Amino acid sequence: MFSEITSGVFSVNHGTVDGKNGIIIGSRGAVAIDSGLHPEEGRMMAEFIGAHHHPPEYLIFTHGHSDHIFGSAAFQGAEVFSHLSTPTVIAKQIATWTKRTGIAAAQLRSSVTHPTVTFVDNMRLNLGDKHLRLFWTPGHSCDSTCVYVEEDRILFAGDTVVTGIVPALWDGDSREMEHSLRTLALMDIDVLVPGHGPLLRGAATVREWLTWLVDYLVAIRESVSMSLKDGYDPESAVNAASFQEFAAGRLPENKHNMIRRHRDTVRNIFEEELQRTQPQPILSATYARVAPLGDHVRFS
Structure with a gap:
């Protein structure tokens, strides 16, 4: 289930369509990236972090879809980082799953660890000897986020990049996804961890797949x-x-x-x-842009 990519950086398999989560362990703390669909998947991640002498107190959501958030109960009380739109996406997922399963919305809501720190365009986490850059890559969903481990040039792409299935748009937009993929293709990425499918290794291999x-x-x-x-x-x-x-x-x-x-x-x-x-309306809503959080979040 846990595969070490390089020192302190792990990909974590989960059961939904060859899914991939992540864990980064630094000198100042450890961060989980997504939690899978089932509580036991998130629990095993929290226990893995604990076995490496860190509390499971930091979690990143790459987006708010069910197979990335519903395993997060083991991270209750954690600081949870996400895009500004992720809480809204989570609320829609809970409503959808309530209709699908008959489980009360309040029960589903309480089983999810909700975002506590959100950003608009990007933010940076300082784990000491590991620095993570979170940045917005819409397309698969309106809140899609990638996580880049700067020292190791490893990208956790969430569902912005998949390697085991065709691109999924769901509630996203193909032109936004295309733009996000073109942006990723300009980056220095030695290892890409997709949301679903096998890892990609080597800059040329990564760029070819993105293309x-x-x-x-x-x-x-x-x-x-x-x-x-x-x-x-x-x-x-x-x-x-x-x-x-x-x-x-x-x-x-x-x-x-x-x-x-x-x-x-x-x-x-x-x-x-x-x-x-289709003809576009003369008037359309205007959305205020929320200023992003400070560039650095340092773990004590």
Whole structure:
């Protein structure tokens, strides 16, 4: 379950679609990155941190989706870092799971350790001999965050980057994801820990995969744009953009419901492009920008 990438930096497997969490242990403290879907997954992470002589008092959420937050009960009372939008995403996830499972919202809410420190664009955590940069990478979700271990050039990408499945947009946006992926491709990354799938090692390997993800999104967008021009309905557009054409040879079609996932991504991009062809309202809401927190958070 725990794999040491380099001294003090661990990837942590969890059971949702070959999921990956993380733990970074520094001279001043230890931080968990995501907690999985099930309480026992988060509990094992907290115990692992304790076995390395640190209390489980710091947690980062890469975003607020269920398979990243619902294992967090073992971190109750911890300082939890996330993007400013993550509390809202968590609230929506709780409402969704209440409808799906019948579990009371209050019970689900109390089982999640909620963010206590949020940021807008980026923030930095000082663990002593490890420095982490958290930065906003929207696309998979509006609150998606990546965590970069500066000394080791290791990126924990959350679901901004996946290597075992096609990119998932869900409540996100493909153009924002494309921009985030292009930004990551400009970074010095020696090891990339995805939200789901195997680790990538070597700067060239990382950059090549990020480039392919961008190409995949762009190619699907071009396909659905042509379908819209030809008057296709959503299902016809999805059928016209087959998995075999866009992802065969990159990902196994018989694993993790891959064909369905690909079709969902095509469908989401179709809806995005359809919305862009609709007349826009004259008036739109104006959103205030909240100033980010200070650059450094130092652990005592």
